[in-house]
Structure formats: structure tokens, C-alpha cells
Amino acid sequence: MFGLSTLGMVRKPPRDAGFAASGGGVSGYSGIGVEKFVYDDGIVRKFVMATVLWGVVAMLVGVIVAIQLVAPLAVKWEMGGVRPLAFLDFLTTTSFLSFGRLRPLHTNAAIFAFAGNSIFAGIYYSTQRLCKARMFSDVLSKLHFWGWQGIIVAAALTLPLGITQGKEYAELEWPIDLAIAVVWVGFFGVNFFGTLMRRRERHMYVALWFYIATIATVAVLHVFNSLAIPATLTRSYSVYAGVQDAFMQWWYGHNAVAFFLTTPFLGMMYYFLPKAAERPVYSYRLSIVHFWSLVFLYIWAGPHHLHYTALPAWASSLGMVFSLMLWMPSWGGMINGLLTLRGAWNRVSADPILKFFVVGITFYGMSTFEGPMLSIKSVNALSHYTDWTIAHVHAGALGWNGFMTFGMIYWLLPRLFQTEIWSKKMVAAHFWLGTIGIVLYIIPIYWAGVTQGLMWRAFDETGRLQFPDFVETLTALMPMYWVRIIGGTLFLIGMIMCGINAVMTWKARPRAYVEPVQEAAALTAGYSDDPVPSSRLGANLEIAKEIDAKLIQGWFHRVWERKPLKFTILTIAAVVVASLFEIIPTFLIRSNVPSIASVQPYTPLELVGREIYISEGCYNCHSQMIRPIWAETKRYGEFSKAGEFVYDHPFQWGSRRIGPDLAREGGRQSHDWHVRHLESPQQLIPQSIMPSYAHLLKEDLDFDGVQRHVDVMAMLGVPYGDALKNANSMARAQANEIAQQLSAQGGYEFYVPGGGRIEDVAAAERDGYRLANKKVIALVAYLQRLGQDISKPAPVPATDPAAPGASGVGAVSSRATQK
Amino acid sequence: MRLSDVIGSLDLSTFPQIALVIFLGVFAAICIRMVRSTTSDEMRAASMIPLQAEECERRREKKS
Numbered sequence: 068m069f070g071l072s073t074l075g076m077v078r079k080p081p082r083d084a085g086f087a088a089s090g091g092g093v094s095g096y097s098g099i100g101v102e103k104f105v106y107d108d109g110i111v112r113k114f115v116m117a118t119v120l121w122g123v124v125a126m127l128v129g130v131i132v133a134i135q136l137v138a139p140l141a142v143k144w145e146m147g148g149v150r151p152l153a154f155l156d157f158l159t160t161t162s163f164l165s166f167g168r169l170r171p172l173h174t175n176a177a178i179f180a181f182a183g184n185s186i187f188a189g190i191y192y193s194t195q196r197l198c199k200a201r202m203f204s205d206v207l208s209k210l211h212f213w214g215w216q217g218i219i220v221a222a223a224l225t226l227p228l229g230i231t232q233g234k235e236y237a238e239l240e241w242p243i244d245l246a247i248a249v250v251w252v253g254f255f256g257v258n259f260f261g262t263l264m265r266r267r268e269r270h271m272y273v274a275l276w277f278y279i280a281t282i283a284t285v286a287v288l289h290v291f292n293s294l295a296i297p298a299t300l301t302r303s304y305s306v307y308a309g310v311q312d313a314f315m316q317w318w319y320g321h322n323a324v325a326f327f328l329t330t331p332f333l334g335m336m337y338y339f340l341p342k343a344a345e346r347p348v349y350s351y352r353l354s355i356v357h358f359w360s361l362v363f364l365y366i367w368a369g370p371h372h373l374h375y376t377a378l379p380a381w382a383s384s385l386g387m388v389f390s391l392m393l394w395m396p397s398w399g400g401m402i403n404g405l406l407t408l409r410g411a412w413n414r415v416s417a418d419p420i421l422k423f424f425v426v427g428i429t430f431y432g433m434s435t436f437e438g439p440m441l442s443i444k445s446v447n448a449l450s451h452y453t454d455w456t457i458a459h460v461h462a463g464a465l466g467w468n469g470f471m472t473f474g475m476i477y478w479l480l481p482r483l484f485q486t487e488i489w490s491k492k493m494v495a496a497h498f499w500l501g502t503i504g505i506v507l508y509i510i511p512i513y514w515a516g517v518t519q520g521l522m523w524r525a526f527d528e529t530g531r532l533q534f535p536d537f538v539e540t541l542t543a544l545m546p547m548y549w550v551r552i553i554g555g556t557l558f559l560i561g562m563i564m565c566g567i568n569a570v571m572t573w574k575a576r577p578r579a580y581v582e583p584v585q586e587a588a589a590l591t592a593g594y595s596d597d598p599v600p601s602s603r604l605g606a607n608l609e610i611a612k613e614i615d616a617k618l619i620q621g622w623f624h625r626v627w628e629r630k631p632l633k634f635t636i637l638t639i640a641a642v643v644v645a646s647l648f649e650i651i652p653t654f655l656i657r658s659n660v661p662s663i664a665s666v667q668p669y670t671p672l673e674l675v676g677r678e679i680y681i682s683e684g685c686y687n688c689h690s691q692m693i694r695p696i697w698a699e700t701k702r703y704g705e706f707s708k709a710g711e712f713v714y715d716h717p718f719q720w721g722s723r724r725i726g727p728d729l730a731r732e733g734g735r736q737s738h739d740w741h742v743r744h745l746e747s748p749q750q751l752i753p754q755s756i757m758p759s760y761a762h763l764l765k766e767d768l769d770f771d772g773v774q775r776h777v778d779v780m781a782m783l784g785v786p787y788g789d790a791l792k793n794a795n796s797m798a799r800a801q802a803n804e805i806a807q808q809l810s811a812q813g814g815y816e817f818y819v820p821g822g823g824r825i826e827d828v829a830a831a832e833r834d835g836y837r838l839a840n841k842k843v844i845a846l847v848a849y850l851q852r853l854g855q856d857i858s859k860p861a862p863v864p865a866t867d868p869a870a871p872g873a874s875g876v877g878a879v880s881s882r883a884t885q886k
Numbered sequence: 887m888r889l890s891d892v893i894g895s896l897d898l899s900t901f902p903q904i905a906l907v908i909f910l911g912v913f914a915a916i917c918i919r920m921v922r923s924t925t926s927d928e929m930r931a932a933s934m935i936p937l938q939a940e941e942c943e944r945r946r947e948k949k950s
Contacts, residue, residue, distance in 0.1 A: 351929040
């Protein structure tokens with residue numbers, strides 16, 4: 068670290084002299100109503116440096132996970148008797164470094180640490196200027212900064228340990244979730260709205276509207292998606308199950324894209340681009356239309372992540388229609404940004420900052436065209452679960468969020484550190500490295516996505532799948548994966564250069580920062596809105612006159628533009644109302660989740676196995692959702708039904724198939740196959756890129772903890788008859804049963820680290836090598852259960868549904884073990 | 887009778903339609919305001935807000 072605390076080295080400024088002198092009223096410094104104040108740039112300096120630091124970390128982890136997808140095959144390469152890449156082996160065998168755990172770390176770091184700190188830097192800098200006021204509270208600013216960094220560190224520690232809720236982009240466990248809510252709403256939100264209240268500029272510039280929408284909506288999304296009941300300090304269960312959980316998750320997930328990665332960056336575009344280009348935004352009117360259309364439309368678009376799944380069709384169609392509608396306003400925004408540079412294009416070729424902005428905005432345009440296209444159901448049928456989505460995301464994240472951030476940072480550095488930027492050449496080099504990096508990343512990954520999508524659905528002349536072996540569709544992608552690593556590495560190098568430039572510029576800062584005292588008149592307290600204009604209509608109904616005066620002549624909107632509270636409430640209303648209209652029917656119309664009588668809760672052992680599945684992040688590579696598409700049912704079996712997931716807290720449908728779908732995995736393979744596959748996938752499937760999970764064969768299962776998990780599930784309404792009292796012993800019984808079947812299949816009875824066979828059974832027993840007590844047994848139990856229920860006969864209805872075991876787990880405890 | 891039965895028996899499909907009409911109305915009104923020419927001075931003034939010079943910029947300009 069480079070001593071963030073010293074960044075705040077400033078002479079003690081007159082904080083908010085106007086307020087201090089006058090207690091909020093009119094002060095007499097230099098003329099009536101004029102107040103003096105100083106902007107807090109120390110907090111912006113901190114956020115900028117944090118952005119750079121976490122940017123490097125996020126992209127480094129990104130390159131590592133990219134390498135992990137080629138490593139299992141690369142370690143086997145031989146050249147003249149040596150295996151030059153054998154050293155990469157640790158990337159696929161170390162439990163806390165495995166892909167399923169690091170990939171969430173990469174996504175969380177990129178979104179919440181890199182983009183997050185960038186947003187905060189941009190907002191803290193521009194809000195003060197647009198409001199002509201210092202931030203509301205320096206203490207809140209600092210709490211916000213350190214609180215957020217604490218959350219990031221907590222994420223970086225817990226995710227590799229396998230502590231996760233198992234919902235994409237919302238993986239962090241409940242104590243961290245609580246901290247996020249406090250920091251976001253209590254520190255950031257209060258600080259921001261406090262500043263708005265004290266502003267000295269009546270009109271709230273459009274960038275502020277985008278920030279308001281960001282803060283309000285992200286709070287709503289985070290709170291409702293994260294609702295969960297804790298079982299332990301490090302494990303909680305989503306209150307939603309199956310289809311409803313999936314719906315909430317993608318309502319959240321897509322709107323995180325909208326309100327964390329789009330609206331704040333648009334606000335920053337509307338502020339920093341005019342600053343850098345030294346001309347006002349092309350059309351202020353267009354920016355207003357841009358704003359409201361995004362707020363109205365985005366919130367409905369989430370279900371486009373769930374096309375052809377068990378989500379009700381009306382919801383996904385609604386998502387598609389709204390996504391298509393988003394295209395036009397988004398392009399309006401892009402054009403507005405690009406045309407802001409009218410008359411300044413000659414400067415673009417010379418100024419790398421403007422270049423970053425131009426490329427960033429262009430990627431905004433590309434992504435907002437591609438997004439609506441991907442939301443068309445028939446396109447989605449091909450693209451979903453493939454790398455196409457990954458390419459789309461990176462065009463947005465690297466191109467739009469990354470380049471807008473870089474442009475902003477390079478514009479800010481000399482202003483914040485009050486010295487020339489350390490190396491202009493390096494800025495230019497960063498631009499080109501970044502641009503080439505993005506191109507080398509996205510093109511092969513688009514190619515990989517389309518290739519794999521087409522291979523999955525290819526049939527031969529006889530009507531059979533042309534590539535029935537899943538790995539075939541994967542090995543075809545390896546060359547593209549290598550090019551991606553090169554592209555990602557170039558982008559990372561650019562990011563590191565940005566970091567060097569930032570640190571060197573910081574080093575050249577003056578001994579004390581000059582803190583110019585600003586002057587602006589306070590807003591008068593007795594302000595009243597403009598009078599309602601008189602209607603231009605003559606003999607007419609009163610109501611028509613009113614509509615003309617208030618609505619058509621735009622009086623209502625002018626009033627909103629000046630009232631932060633009203634504005635915020637309206638934005639939240641637009642978002643919440645739209646959400647409710649989707650959420651209520653999804654949750655409460657029973658017909659949306661038809662119940663299937665034969666679907667029963669997981670046994671206690673399977674439930675713990677599911678915990679391991681979530682904790683290892685298997686969902687990062689495996690889906691559990693077979694779409695009603697011919698090629699898919701042919702490959703995986705009967706398509707998934709909503710009623711199959713009613714006990715899935717959280718759902719594990721996944722979004723990317725690096726490995727095959729597992730929704731009907733139960734019964735496909737023997738226990739022994741699974742154990743050996745988990746020990747080392749390559750010993751069964753040489754071309755597999757699945758990491759090794761040998762540690763699950765060594766680590767003891769915590770049978771005593773089983774009960775807690777069952778209890779929480781029961782609290783959430785899962786009918787656990789017998790298991791409510793003796794989950795522990797039920798789990799042991801099932802584990803022993805599976806262990807017996809396993810040795811009958813010729814599998815391990817004991818597992819000695821290193822894989823050796825057992826000579827002395829008593830010694831092995833004493834050393835705790837018996838497989839029946841290991842985590843792997845629970846995971847196998849879960850895998851063998853997947854997708855089985857639907858083909859089982861429905862249990863005989865009991866006369867008294869409350870009787871223990873009637874519909875509970877006791878009756879089904881051995882179903883998964885009937886191999 | 888459960889809450890889900892109550893909600894299930896409502897004709898919910900009309901609700902989003904009503905919401906959409908309201909949204910559309912507000913949105914149309916916003917668009918109308920945007921294209922009206924009488925607001926152009928106001929728009930120009932608003933768009934200049936980020937470009938108002940701060941104290942430090944003013945000083946730099948004075949120096950040069």
C-alpha cells in the first residue's frame with residue numbers, strides 16, 4: 068500500500084465556512100448571501116487510489132481464472148521429455164484457489180471494488196462541484212471509504228474460503244451483506260443526500276439524477292435479493308426458493324448491471340466528458356429523456372436472463388420486450404456523448420483522455436445493442452450458457468466501465484495531486500494496450516461462444532447429436548482461451564501502468580495541497596417553485612387547462628429538477644412499482660409453480676452435500692436447468708420443471724456451462740465414478756478441465772452441524788418431518804449406506820492422502836481415513852439425487868399431513884442410494 | 887384461505903398494463919417538455935453547470 072493516510076495531507080481548510088459562520092443562513096462574507104467553502108478532494112484522492120489498486124487485483128485474478136481454464140490440459144504438454152507448464156498444476160489442485168471459488172472473487176472485485184471505487188471517486192468529485200457545496204459530512208465520507216474497503220477485504224478473504232451464498236454477484240455472506248447495507252445507505256446515501264440538501268445550485272444537473280437513481284435503486288435491489296436466514300455466522304439460506312429465487316436473483320443481477328455499471332457511469336459521462344472536451348453536453352434535453360427511459364425500462368428487463376427456463380413464459384417475454392425497448396434510449400445516450408465532441412474531434416486524436424472516453428462510449432453503444440439482441444429468445448437459445456455472454460460482459464466491463472474509469476482517472480490525477488501527470492506517454496501506451504487487449508479478449512470469446520453453442524445443437528444425418536461427448540465441445544475452444552489470456556494480460560499490463568502513473572503523480576504532489584476557497588450564494592430559504600404558468604387554452608374544461616399548464620408546459624418536471632427528495636421518491640416509485648408488478652404475480656400466483664407430488668425435500672446428508680456444491684462454486688461451471696430445446700433434452704434428458712426446485716434455497720440453475728448440465732445427473736454414474744472423478748477428473752476424462760477436488764476426500768464432514776441446516780430449511784417452510792429431530796443420525800446412516808455401496812462397486816473404503824491403498828485397516832481407521840466420514844460422500848449423495856424425483860412415484864398421501872414422516876424426509880432417506 | 891389464493895384470483899394481468907399506461911403518460915409528458923422550444927434557454931443554462939469555473943481554474947486562467 069502506498070500510505071493512503073498521507074494522501075489526506077492538507078492544510079486545515081475552512082470546512083464549510085458559510086455554514087459555520089451563519090448556521091445555514093445567509094452570511095456576510097462578500098456580499099449578501101455569498102458563502103465560502105472548500106471542496107473535499109482528499110476523499111476523491113483516496114477513492115481514485117483504491118480504484119487503481121483494486122483494478123489491478125481484479126484483473127490479475129481475472130487472468131488467473133482464465134489460465135485455470137487451460138491449465139488442466141496445459142500441464143500435460145510435453146516437449147522433449149519435459150512438461151514446461153507443469154508448474155501450473157497448483158492452480159487446479161489447491162482448494163482455495165480453485166476456479167469455482169476464484170471466479171466470484173474476480174467478478175466481485177471487478178464490479179464492487181474496481182467499478183465501485185471508481186463510481187465513488189467520480190460521484191464525490193462531481194457532486195461537490197455540481198452542488199457548489201462540500202460533502203455533507205467528512206466523517207461519513209471517511210466511514211464510507213474505509214467501510215467499503217473493509218467489505219472488499221472481507222470478500223477477498225471469505226470467497227476463497229468457500230464462504231458464499233451461491234447467488235451470482237451476490238455471493239457475499241450475510242454479515243458482509245449487512246455491512247454493505249450500512250455503508251451504502253447509512254454512510255454513502257446520507258452523505259450524498261445531505262450534500263444535495265445543502266447545495267447552492269438550484270437546478271440539479273442531470274448527472275446528479277443518475278446518481279440518485281443509482282443510490283436508491285441499488286439499496287432496494289441489495290436488500291431484497293439478499294434476504295436470507297442465517298444458519299451459522301458463515302452460512303445463510305435465501306428466503307426464496309427455486310423459480311422465485313431465480314427471478315429475484317436476475318431482477319437483482321440485471322439491475323446491478325443497470326444501476327451499478329450503467330447509470331453512475333452515465334452520470335460520470337455527463338459530467339467528465341463536458342469537462343474534458345470543454346464544451347457542454349450536445350443535448351441536455353436528450354439526456355433527460357435518456358435518464359427517464361432507463362429508469363422506466365431497465366427494471367423490467369431482468370427475466371431475459373431466464374429464457375426457456377422454468378420461469379413462467381410471460382415474465383421472460385416481458386423481459387425481452389423491455390430489453391428491446393432499451394436499445395433506442397441507450398443509443399440516444401451514446402450519440403449524445405459522442406456528439407458532445409462536435410467541433411473537438413481534432414483534439415481527440417491528440418488527447419488520450421478523450422480517446423478513452425470515445426472508445427468507452429462506443430463500447431456502451433455496442434453493449435446496449437448486443438444486450439437487446441441477446442434478449443431475443445431465439446438468439447438467446449443459442450447464446451445462453453455459452454461464452455457469448457462472457458464476451459458481452461467484457462465488452463461492457465472492460466470497454467465501457469474500464470475506459471470511462473481510465474479517462475476519468477487521467478483527467479483527475481493532475482487536478483487532485485496538483486501537479487503534471489507523471490508520464491503522458493504511458494497514458495497513450497495504456498490506451499493502445501487496453502484497446503488491443505479488449506479486442507484480443509472479446510473476439511476469440513465471441514467465437515468460442517458461437518462455436519460451442521452450435522456444437523451443442525449439431526445433429527448428424529441420422530438425427531443423433533453430432534458431439535455427444537460434452538468435452539469435445541470444450542476442447543474445440545482451447546485455442547480461443549489462449550488468445551483470451553493474451554488479451555486479458557495486455558489489459559492488465561495497461562492497468563498496472565495506470566497504477567504506476569497514479570503513484571508517481573502522487574509522489575510528485577506539492578508539500579501541501581492548495582485548497583482554493585470557493586464562493587457561491589446560498590439558496591434562499593424562502594424559495595418557492597415557479598408559479599404554475601397560465602393555461603393557453605381559452606374556453607375549455609378546467610381539467611384541460613390544468614393539464615396544459617402543469618403537464619404540457621412542463622412545469623411539473625421543472626419542479627422535480629429542483630427538489631432532491633421529490634425526485635428520489637419518484638425514481639424509487641418508478642423502480643419499485645415496476646418491480647412489484649413483476650414480483651407479486653411471480654410469487655403469489657400458485658399456478659406459476661405447479662407442485663409435483665413426487666418432489667421431496669433433500670435428505671439431511673444431501674442437503675449438506677448441496678452446501679458443499681455451493682461452497683465449491685460448482686455453479687460457476689455447471690447449470691442445473693435443462694431447457695425445452697430438442698438438442699438439450701436429447702443430451703441431458705427431460706427438461707426442467709418449476710416444481711422440481713421448490714426446496715432449492717438458493718436455486719443453482721447457473722448461467723454458464725463450462726461443464727455439462729447436472730439437472731439430471733442422479734443415477735447417470737456410479738458412486739465410485741463420482742468419487743474418482745472428484746478426486747481427479749482427468750483420470751477418467753483426460754480432456755476435462757474440471758479442477759480436482761481431492762480435498763473433499765480428506766476433509767471430515769461435520770455431522771454435528773447438519774441439524775442446524777435442516778432447522779433453517781424447516782423454518783423456511785420445507786416439510787422436514789423426522790429430520791427435524793434426528794438429522795445427524797439420518798445423515799450418518801445414509802453416509803454409511805453410500806460408503807457400503809461404494810466399496811461394493813470396488814471404490815475406496817479409505818482414502819489416504821496421496822491416493823495409496825490401505826494395508827493396515829486398523830491404522831487407517833485410527834488416522835481417520837474412512838471415506839464414510841468425508842465430505843465427498845455428502846456431495847455424491849447430492850449428485851445422485853439430482854433430477855431423480857420427477858420419475859419417482861408420488862408418495863402415498865398420508866391421512867394426517869402433520870404426522871411425522873408423512874411427507875417428510877424419513878420416507879425418502881434411502882432413495883438416492885438405491886443405485 | 888391463503889394470501890396466494892387471494893392474489894391468484896385477482897386478474898393481475900391488467901395491473902402491469904395500467905402501470906405501463908401511467909408510465910407512458912408521464913414519459914410522453916417529459917418528452918413533450920423536452921421538445922418544446924420555450925425551454926431552450928433553461929436547457930442551455932443547465933447544460934453549462936459543469937463548465938462553471940471553480941476558484942482554482944479561475945486563478946489558473948488569470949495567471950496565463
